[in-house]
Amino acid sequence: MARASSLSGFPEWLPDGRVVETHVLDSLRRTFELHGFAGIETRAVEPLSQLLRKGETSKEVYLLRRLQDEGEDGAGADPDKQLGLHFDLTVPFARYVLEHAGQLTFPFKRYQIQKVWRGERPQDGRFREFTQADIDVVGADTLPFHYEVELPLVMAEALAALPIPPVRINVNNRKVAQGFYEAIGLDDVEAALRVIDKLDKIGPEGVAVALEEEAGATPQQAVHALELASISATDASVADKVLALGHRSVLLDEGLGELVALLEAAHELRPGTVVADLKIARGLDYYTGSVYETTLVGHDNLGSICSGGRYDSLATDGKRTYPGVGLSIGVSRLLARILGDGLATATRPVPTAVLVAVTDEEHRRASDRVAHALRARGIPTDVAPTAAKFGKQIRYADRRGIPFVWFPGSDGADEVKDIRSGAQVGADAAAWTPPAEDLWPRVGAPGSAPDAQTPGAQAPGAR
Amino acid sequence: MARASSLSGFPEWLPDGRVVETHVLDSLRRTFELHGFAGIETRAVEPLSQLLRKGETSKEVYLLRRLQDEGEDGAGADPDKQLGLHFDLTVPFARYVLEHAGQLTFPFKRYQIQKVWRGERPQDGRFREFTQADIDVVGADTLPFHYEVELPLVMAEALAALPIPPVRINVNNRKVAQGFYEAIGLDDVEAALRVIDKLDKIGPEGVAVALEEEAGATPQQAVHALELASISATDASVADKVLALGHRSVLLDEGLGELVALLEAAHELRPGTVVADLKIARGLDYYTGSVYETTLVGHDNLGSICSGGRYDSLATDGKRTYPGVGLSIGVSRLLARILGDGLATATRPVPTAVLVAVTDEEHRRASDRVAHALRARGIPTDVAPTAAKFGKQIRYADRRGIPFVWFPGSDGADEVKDIRSGAQVGADAAAWTPPAEDLWPRVGAPGSAPDAQTPGAQAPGAR
Secondary structure (H helix, E strand, C coil), X not given: CCEECCCCCCCEECHHHHHHHHHHHHHHHHHHHHCCCEECCCCCEEEHHHHCCCCCCHHHCEEEEECCCCCCCCCCCCCCCCEEECCCCHHXXXXXXXXXXXXXXXXXXXXXXXXXXXXXXXXXXXXXXXEEEEEEEECXXXXXXXXXXXXXXXXXXXXXXXXXXXXXXEEEEHHHHHHHHHHHCCCCHHHHHHHHCCHHHHHHHHHHHHHHHHHCCCHHHHHHHHHHHCCEECCCHHHHHHHCCCCCCHHHHHHHHHHHHHHHHHHHHCCCCEEEECCCCCCCCCCCCEEEEEEECCCHHHCCCEEEEEEEEEEECCCCEEEEEEEXXXXXXXXXXXXXXXXXXXXXXXXXXXXXXXXXXXXXXXXXXXXXXXXXXXXXXXXXXXXXXXXXXXXXXHHHCCCEEEECCHHHCCEEEECCCCCEEECCCCCCCCCHHHHCCCEECCCCCCCCCCHHHCCCCEC | CCEECCCCCXXXXXXXXXXXXXXHHHHHHHHHHHCCXXXXXXXXXXXXXXXXXXXXXXXXXXEEEECCCCCCXXXXXXXXXXXXXXXXXXXHHHHHHHHHHHHCXXXXXXXXXXXXXXXXXXXXXXXXXXXXXXXXXXXXXXXCCHHHHHHHHHHHHHHXXXXXXXXEEEEEEHHHHHHHHHXXXXXXXXXXXXXXXXXXXXXXXXXXXXXXXXXXCCHHHHHHHHHHHCCEECCCHHHHHHXXXXXXXXXXXXXXXXHHHHXXXXXXXXXXXXXXXXXXXXXXXXXXXXXXXXXXXXXXXXXXXXXXXXXXXXXXXXXXXXXXXXXXXXXXXXXXXXXXXXXXXXXCCCCCCEEECCCCHHHHHHHXXXXXXXXXXXXXXEECCCCCCHHHHHHHHHHHCCCEEEEXXXXXXCEEEECCCCCEEECCCCCCCCCHHHHCCCXXXXXXXXXXXXXXXXXXXXX
């Protein structure tokens, strides 16, 4: 079992699960860096005043208090001085951009992979501590639309490189919804979006009633809003379907143009991955253009594993405004599914490819020299803990999935045994190399053929 | 400037500093994995009862409190339920070993690189949030001595691979001090060690007085203790020097045997790196065998950057005892020195090797295709944010240190320019590759020649 947790909401993995997690994180990092995103980390804490800027999330914040410093961080303390753990990576990134704007170059493309904390009641799939992997690009005052096309495609590429089923990125655009509501004379856009967001939960009849009661819609407007929400498409036909409803506005046309541009670019690179789904309303109160949600095909109950959108003002210091577009992967939730469902496993829980046996304790130094020579050539190597009988030393390797055991011989007559096949051959520590697929642990679907195309399974550096 | 911090004690790096940090962390990970250490991470929080197990560190703990859940974590709360941020990686590792002993294989070699938090008053070089990199090996009931030789040598190798001056590992052994004190009849070993620990601060005269006053030593015993503390050596002569003092005990002989074994093995692998320094007393109340401290040559004022030792009982569950030996690098303090003194810099603050220029917005898709082709062959590539004049696009690359700008031509007549030399040549996105030293940012001493021998400067995966 890869997962282990004694404290509800705080997941922890056994070494084999951690190999899978490391593979996932390495792979994400590689994709992000190939696309020119610079990695940053921010401190784990922010002043409470920063964390509460958006108001709605206050209940999730963990506040810090020094054990020996009662009073300092008490309930009545200054929220500018009181510190809390960050609950996402967007708030700290906005603060980082404002604070260091003079030393950054814009548009600034950054990725950030860190733990975040939320003091929620831990539930199915909800963690109190979890890892997020974010990419954002932020401009100074302006940010071209084309980034709204590029960023979800970077995430599509990042997710496609992971040992998971295919994903579907559902997209919508605030301008489409708002422009359409304007065209039909539905004024309370925010309220309408809140109601539409419940479509899956309360159904179209419930939504129709709620649109009238909560958003001040006429019965006819409610019908139109539901017609819009029912539209989905993977190509430019989405615009035809919307326009066929017979309502237009400048904003609607702009939004449809953006949506179609995104779908067409996505179709060229990853056909079928990006789907316009006009019932998506979550986040449209916050995002100002494109909005993205991502589901794992066959795992709808997992919810969105990667969400984000365009915000015209990620941050502002009064003089400049910093618009941005970004997406965030909930890595821990994804990893819990990968490990829980056995979608991927590691070939071994240790990095070690070779265990050097020890003939007797007096000759331990000879085994150390073999290990030193192998490591110098980039081969992860361990030395047996004791000079037990060779059978016991082989079992030590076997229990850890270490594929090779090395037997130092006298006068350099060394031999190396593949303990899976039993094949044993003469070998020279200055020259012998294991097969590439055995060099580092690999991660993939259980029982799959060795896959040399999983570079993230390897550790950093020139491997 | 690589460093940026608006909250005292919580360091944060600008992108160029983060490249250096990532290089350091990748390099450490590579060395640890080459030696067969499995990577684990533990949750950031532990129950207060765990954190206070050793008692002495209570003032450093940050407690957590949910903003909307007053009372739950109040001052009088159950310390088994109250949560605090871990202040080191040893306490959580001990808990992890006990909790998952049934699913681990022993001896268990693990590395762990994570942030830790201490609510101390931030001072020169002291952080409230910082990264530690630990290696430990832990056995079930027994753990052979040879690991006390191997682990400091793994750290010596790990530190030698970093862009820092050479290190000196100072070692002592609890058995030597205790065995010697027993031999001269100095009974209060703990008190004597506490006094000896002040040698650098209060000098030999002050120590002599304090040994008599606080450790109950006779004047003669104080002289002998000071004689022992004055001994240092890089080889087996350390035993001769101690024995020349004319006092022996079984424990002393055992300790000297261990010390000499460590020095001899170190001398073979890294001559001059490991030095026996018998005045080291810190940690000897906790460690039971070897103890290690590491200084950066020429940076004595930084204090120890890597410390650790042998503990006969890292953890115990009543039935089994888990002895261990381990060392911990204070990565953030080391990094602050690297960046503050400019010991190493990054060749660029972004991963990007190539910027693809955009001729006009109508042809952005053509530039995207070039970028896609380059990335598919592992070349980190960005596309210009706007179709500005080429001079401006080149400046975009120049400001970020991106060495190459790619100009898509009509009919595939593409060209690529090295903006450092100005050389511009025809190129095919399906075949062109930058020089290996330009592929990823590199980290090294400023102005040093490109050094292809810094594998950790590269990002993970098959690079």
